[in-house]
Amino acid sequence: MIRFLVRRLVLAVPTVVGVSFVVFLTAKLVPGDxxxxxxxxxxxxxxxxxLVAHLGLDRPWPVQFVTWLGNALRGDLGMAIHEPRAxxxxxxxxxxxxxxxxxxxxxxxxxxxxxxxxxGAMYPKRxxxxxxxxxxxxxxxxxxxxxxxxxxxxxxxxxxxLPAGGMTDPIDxxxxxxxLVHMVLPAVSVALIPLGVIARMFRSALTEVLGSPFVEAxxxxxxxxxRIARHAAHNALPALFTITGLQLAYLIGxxxxxETIFSWPGIGLTLYNAISTRDLPLxxxxxxxxxxxxxxxxxxxxxxxxxxxxRVRR
Amino acid sequence: xxxPEDTPLxxxxxxxxxxxxxxxxxxxxxxxxxxxxxVVLGESGSGKSVTARSVLRLPGRRASVRGRIRLAGCDxxxxxxxxxxxxxxRDIGFVPQDPNSSLDPLRRIGTQxxxxxxxxxxxxxxRARRARVAELLALVGIPNPARTARSYPHELSGGMxxxxxxxxxxxxxxxxxxADEPTTALDVTVxxxxxxxxxxxxRELGTALLLVTHDVGVAAELAADVVVMYAGRIVERGPAAAxxxxxxxxxxxxxxxxxxxxxxxxxxxxxxxxxxxxATEVVDAACAFAPRCGRAEPACSAxxxxxxxxxxxxxxxxxxxxxxxxxxGA
Numbered sequence: 001m002i003r004f005l006v007r008r009l010v011l012a013v014p015t016v017v018g019v020s021f022v023v024f025l026t027a028k029l030v031p032g033d034x035x036x037x038x039x040x041x042x043x044x045x046x047x048x049x050x051l052v053a054h055l056g057l058d059r060p061w062p063v064q065f066v067t068w069l070g071n072a073l074r075g076d077l078g079m080a081i082h083e084p085r086a087x088x089x090x091x092x093x094x095x096x097x098x099x100x101x102x103x104x105x106x107x108x109x110x111x112x113x114x115x116x117x118x119x120g121a122m123y124p125k126r127x128x129x130x131x132x133x134x135x136x137x138x139x140x141x142x143x144x145x146x147x148x149x150x151x152x153x154x155x156x157x158x159x160x161x162l163p164a165g166g167m168t169d170p171i172d173x174x175x176x177x178x179x180l181v182h183m184v185l186p187a188v189s190v191a192l193i194p195l196g197v198i199a200r201m202f203r204s205a206l207t208e209v210l211g212s213p214f215v216e217a218x219x220x221x222x223x224x225x226x227r228i229a230r231h232a233a234h235n236a237l238p239a240l241f242t243i244t245g246l247q248l249a250y251l252i253g254x255x256x257x258x259e260t261i262f263s264w265p266g267i268g269l270t271l272y273n274a275i276s277t278r279d280l281p282l283x284x285x286x287x288x289x290x291x292x293x294x295x296x297x298x299x300x301x302x303x304x305x306x307x308x309x310x311r312v313r314r
Numbered sequence: 315x316x317x318p319e320d321t322p323l324x325x326x327x328x329x330x331x332x333x334x335x336x337x338x339x340x341x342x343x344x345x346x347x348x349x350x351x352x353v354v355l356g357e358s359g360s361g362k363s364v365t366a367r368s369v370l371r372l373p374g375r376r377a378s379v380r381g382r383i384r385l386a387g388c389d390x391x392x393x394x395x396x397x398x399x400x401x402x403x404r405d406i407g408f409v410p411q412d413p414n415s416s417l418d419p420l421r422r423i424g425t426q427x428x429x430x431x432x433x434x435x436x437x438x439x440x441r442a443r444r445a446r447v448a449e450l451l452a453l454v455g456i457p458n459p460a461r462t463a464r465s466y467p468h469e470l471s472g473g474m475x476x477x478x479x480x481x482x483x484x485x486x487x488x489x490x491x492x493a494d495e496p497t498t499a500l501d502v503t504v505x506x507x508x509x510x511x512x513x514x515x516x517r518e519l520g521t522a523l524l525l526v527t528h529d530v531g532v533a534a535e536l537a538a539d540v541v542v543m544y545a546g547r548i549v550e551r552g553p554a555a556a557x558x559x560x561x562x563x564x565x566x567x568x569x570x571x572x573x574x575x576x577x578x579x580x581x582x583x584x585x586x587x588x589x590x591x592x593a594t595e596v597v598d599a600a601c602a603f604a605p606r607c608g609r610a611e612p613a614c615s616a617x618x619x620x621x622x623x624x625x626x627x628x629x630x631x632x633x634x635x636x637x638x639x640x641x642x643g644a
Contacts, residue, residue, distance in 0.1 A: 214417055221408065310466040
């Protein structure tokens with residue numbers, strides 16, 4: 001098991017290097033000149049040349065990449081252009097807030113998806129099955145953006161039971177309870193799509209296991225439905241891990257809309273602002289962290305899979 | 315369930331199984347004495363598997379079943395589901411076709427064998443149960459029972475897996491083992507070993523065996539009573555020695571002729587022309603084999619032949635049975 005993990009981690013290194021290379025190149029390809037956007041149209045050629053030299057933009061791009069990657073490995077992602085703070089610092093705090101939101105949303109999606117999936121697999125032709133498959137389709141296809149707005153209108157504007165945005169109350173905020181109250185609407189908004197996806201995938205995984213020869217053989221040995229359900233759930237776990245991991249990774253990278261609507265100070269909002277102000281170091285740092293977390297989540301999923309399935313760990 | 319000595323262990327009476335319009339099993343009756351062996355022989359789609367699974371009341375989804383099946387005098391179709399679950403595994407051991415997919419891939423062998431004992435309350439004490447698992451694995455000829463019990467299914471060979479599945483089938487000392495093509499997924503050398511194992515277990519435990527196969531060789535090797543099925547019906551039955559040397563039904567003769575034998579040259583293997591009719595198109599008022607039969611006469615397409623005695627302990631459902639001692643495959 002430990003050997004398995006070590007090997008996965010070693011194999012992740014080239015992936016991360018490749019990912020960071022793409023991130024670096026993408027930032028290079030973004031239209032717009034960071035120097036022009038920093039200094040404005042009236043800058044003198046001399047000032048421009050000084051800034052280019054200061055940012056290292058006059059060196060060939062492979063050198064720039066290696067320097068950037070080397071610094072990134074030491075936790076130094078450079079300084080943000082529009083804010084006098086280190087990129088690493090901004091990214092760390094906003095990534096933490098996003099992770100919080102993604103975990104809450106992921107938990108809702110996991111619990112809801114498993115319940116819907118189990119009901120759907122157990123009663124495919126009866127009311128629960130039909131109802132759950134309908135619900136998961138609605139959850140999957142409802143646009144995050146409108147769902148979030150709808151939730152705000154209903155629960156914050158009309159019913160006035162939940163706050164419309166932010167992470168804490170600005171006046172007498174703070175504390176876990178306050179955070180949780182602020183988290184409900186954004187977490188539900190981000191959870192919907194993954195919930196639908198998990199429900200459908202888990203349902204089909206369970207259905208497949210329940211129809212497999214070994215389940216039939218267990219029935220022929222007189223083993224009861226409760227034990228069979230336990231074996232089936234065990235066998236459907238790897239599929240559940242895989243899909244949940246993918247959805248969690250998607251949540252971390254894809255909550256821009258929801259964070260914008262609920263002014264949640266996460267990585268999505270940070271990246272959104274960085275892109276609109278052409279803050280290249282911040283874009284690079286933010287995307288890199290999201291990409292690396294994607295890789296890490298996948299390693300976690302593989303590890304969980306190996307824990308469950310003896311055929312995978314070797 | 316107790317029964318007088320002369321009661322057959324298993325009695326299938328007028329069993330019919332339909333899946334919608336498909337008539338998979340038609341009016342099949344057979345009996346099996348305690349400790350006896352019956353081999354059900356037929357090609358795929360002949361209804362032999364559905365017959366065997368009907369004894370466990372697991373014929374498949376959307377099946378509608380008529381007829382009666384009694385185990386030691388007890389009507390299995392009258393039992394509620396809970397009582398039937400006790401019969402499965404405890405009174406009847408089942409060996410499915412493919413050992414490679416009939417074990418939970420994520421659980422250790424020992425746990426899975428133990429589960430059968432646990433579910434049927436065969437051994438209450440946990441430690442005793444573990445010991446019994448090792449005994450069972452040794453009984454089916456697994457060389458290192460303790461280590462095998464700790465292994466996962468993917469760590470064993472196909473033959474070893476089939477032995478484990480057989481160990482699970484005999485775990486609760488059932489009176490009947492039903493084996494559905496138990497050797498089909500195995501190498502030829504392993505096939506013989508597994509058949510030997512069945513014979514040994516029967517001798518040691520006094521268990522009856524109902525074995526379903528498409529392989530004439532398996533039937534010959536077990537030297538049991540043979541029931542030949544075609545298109546959902548029994549077409550011939552009798553002792554293997556007689557049926558497989560001098561078949562009375564042209565279909566049985568065709569099966570034997572289609573069997574590869576050493577010394578046979580290319581082109582000499584006699585296939586039965588045509589194919590079996592789809593289960594939706596078999597009519598009741600004709601012999602289902604008539605369209606493929608070289609001996610068929612107009613009468614064969616007008617009446618369905620009943621099983622009639624053709625010799626000592628033998629019966630065939632044919633209007634024009636092959637006379638005894640006639641050349642095989644003529």
